[in-house]
Amino acid sequence: MPRAPFPILASFLLIAGMRTAAAHPHVFVEPHIEVTASRDGHLESLRNVWHFDEMFSASVVVDFDANGDGRLEKDELAAIGKQVRGSIERWGFYTDVHAGASAVKMVAPATLGVSWDTKAAKLVFDFAMRPEAPVDLKAGDVSFSNFDDTYFTAFDFKDMRNLTVRNMPHGCRAEMNAPTPDEAAKSWMATISAIPADSDVPADGIKFSDALSTKYRIRCGGK
Template identity: 30%
Template sequence: MPAAVAALCVSGAAPALAHPHVFAEANLEVAIDADRNVVALRHVWRFDDLFSSTVLLEFDKNADLVLDNAELEEVGAVIHESLAEFNYFQIVTAGGKEVDMVAPDRIMANYEDNQLIILFESRPAEPLHLDGQLDFGVYDPTFYTAIDFYEDKNLVVADLPESCIRTVVRPNPDEAIAMNQQSLTEAFFNDPSNNDYSKLFATRLELNCSGEG
């Protein structure tokens, strides 16, 4: 596996709360059908220039400093395989319980303005109705990659019913640690890849919906 893409999924190589090495701006659209079911999560991640240039150099087989369609297909395929064991860095919960997601069929890659952009769509494995509290976000359990929503408008729900309240939650790291210090064990700080505590620090979209409307 090319080193640049493998870096997205470094397992246990970075200590918890260390500074990430790869950065990406995320956009997420939550798609809802007429029956108030979540039918898809549409992700777009735009990576920083340094990481993007590394990907360009590693996948540019003909050395023309351009990623053609075949090379972009390879980038997408390698990222698809690399992120599979991490559920594609997705956070999806309903009533505080994790929601099973179907893996995306493919990941599309593009390269523009010196930045790598990936796009993919996933869907809940079972019907996910807008009722109670639902949370959506992205996070890297190894802390190696910082994928974040720079602005609240980067989290979108088209045609959100009036009975739902939309909130973008940006946890304060110090407060998150203080609130969970009893469960934050030494193993967490030594090997963040073997736990889900890193999602405590992830920006997420919170939807609170009544069963009507």
Template identity: 35%
Template sequence: MRYKVLTIAALAVACLPLPALAHPHIFAEARLEVVAGDDGNIAELRNVWRFDEVFSSSVLLDFDKNTDLKLDARELAELGEVMRKSLADFHYFTTITLNGATVGVKKPDVIHTSLDGNQLLVIFAVKPEKPVPLKGRLTFGIYDPSLYTSIDFPTDGDLVVQGSGFGKCQHKVVRPDPDEVISQNSTSLTDAFFNDPTGTDMSKLFATRLEVTC
């Protein structure tokens, strides 16, 4: 049975043993814009994801209802709505922390999808589920905790802040060194991948993130 969107990860988590999930099957290049509001809080996180051609072709086959080998406006809207609903279980792959505490995100109003050549392009914005003031230490990241989807930021310029609220803040892109992460967390990583039947979100240790200090 073909999966419909990248959220096949949800089925994979339920049906496959954890060691099999230790490598990605779907690949995407991303851009993240963190926008400050006029009220001194984070307004929204804007996402652009470009998926690999293999996954994009499978999406085309699944949603091309009239079999004309392209996705029309109705089919693209259906794809976006399926993603909007099902990605909620994964918090839209979005992680926000404020002084070490995780903040969830609201469901986006819409997820826009299109085919750019042979690649699926996904654009949407999410808002924090509670106010996130521009004070203290903040981090922002996009990653799949199941490791089924690899989301890569090709350059540091693909993680940016926007808005005058960041004027007194410092920010940097952090790309963790895998060898260092494994060395520092070898015991917990082993436990997470092989002994915990519920799964453990350790992929955040490897994920590229934007750190902001205000």
């Protein structure tokens, strides 16, 4: 059994479970998204690989090092994956996929792969998801992102090296959109302004975190 949670990990699980907004990030992730297309140009799978910051990683060692040997072994890593998976599943594993303006529902991974990067002293999560229904990458823009609505966890996409596309359909390309805070604010305000005066704000809210998040897009044709 894991020990009494270290404050950072306990907060991570609590925030993930309750969706309480944080004033600023407490956990930092260097993410990598791997998109795989099928031979006919459909989205086959999306794989997330997340490298967590040293402080969060160290806190997890304290929490789950059941035998007290100062390292995480196979069963301890599996316990981490089970507990964290249960906390973030309800929020779509912080994974956002859109085909045009429509959200793409992704099948939850059966397990959350967890490993320890000894050289970097960082915890690594690795898991793949597939779409519930077929998504034709050639039919229009398809975007991919990781973000946390609460701002407790920050996903730092630096450049195109954080994305890999396997079997890119002919005539398609990948792009990165990393809006500045000002650009995100304008997009957010435009979304709010477009809501008719006699209509209510959607139940899921107008998410500024979505507007601010870095997104990768696969675009096809001459667009």
